[in-house]
Amino acid sequence: MSHAWRPLFVVIGLLAVVFIGRAVFVPSDFSAKNGDYKYQWHREGNEDDWKNFKVKYKGGKEYCGECHDDEFTWISASKHANVQCENCHGPALGHPEEGPEKLAIDRSRDLCLRCHAKLPYRPTTYNELPSGPIRLAMQDPDEHNTDVECVECHDVHKADFKE
């Protein structure tokens, strides 16, 4: 056979290596969904990987209220009705069965100030309660009882002064 054919064998060999390598390394569920190579070319199993990501925040006070019914009743009737328990107590994760047994509580001034610090461009009215609009209570943190925690005087669950 003529030596002129030799490059052809090299090309065929290289192609074989590429296709065998592809069969070994590329997962079988790698495909273009709906024939969309532009945006949906992916490994389909990854969708389930993301669906199985661990949920940490239970979302909604109802889950917490199943046991902590006092706090649930208070806060639901208060101006803090839309504030989730987990905003201050952290994600419930597996609490209580699989732990943590006790959730951390953020009692710092800085947590309250996230909403209640007086800023010139912060909306002054709160419209999210069914009872109608109320004033968003704001304080200048440099003037308002600077050296005590807010929870010394204020009851967060009732959005009012402590009794």
Added chain:
Amino acid sequence: MMSTRQISRNKGGDGVKQSRRDILKLGAITIAGAVIPLSAFELLTPEALASTKKHGAGKRWGFVVNATKCVGCGMCVKACKTENEVPFDVNVSRTWVERYVQLKDGEVIIDSPKEARNGFIKNDPQGRQVKEEDIAKGFFVPKLCNQCEKPSCVQVCPVGATYRTEDGVVLVDRTWCIGCAYCVQNCPYGARFIHPDPKVNVAEKCTFCYHRITKGLNSACSDACAFGARKIGDINDPESEVHKLITNNRVMVLKPEYGNEPMVFYIGLDHIVR
């Protein structure tokens, strides 16, 4: 010149005389008329216009941010970072809140210190002392991945590691991503970053909390918002809250000129918002 070259259609008679110009004019009008389809004369209803947007027939996750309601507490950022295991003390985040302060002399100060994970508790845009009487206006704008219909980040991925799901969420395959960061550069919204955890070390972005919304929960950020500024849902479902918000309000998307067709709709944007 043309007008002198009269063509007589009816030689020797009382014929209608047409110039070459008339014939060319008539021809041009006929052709122009023929290329306009009859459908161009139809009056389009909003429903018909909406149907021409191809979001697929099925579920399409979308998001509505009501920027007028945001007070900049940053609880959304805190919840997002915890829920999605983005290292809390590193200055990257899947969602963030921007503060816009426009002074009376026209200057606009924009900042988002630590992605607002600790909220805004001081009047110190970009660390500057700004007098209250100098401020013309100011507001907060929450940002997150826009889960675009035509995601430019997906187009540039050289390995097929990032993609849009059928229900419209752009995800990253962590086992397949090589961390080249083309997508980080190509997102017009700056919504992507490389995950700072050396064990992950690939492209990272908002997933609309795909693990939550596919279980019937809300995204962590919208649950954490006590001000109703963040809503997530199926925009193709006429009964969903997001669908109603989009159809009952004047909504905008960020940077429409890029043609990405974002699926995060904003109420109360301003021209100073980037």
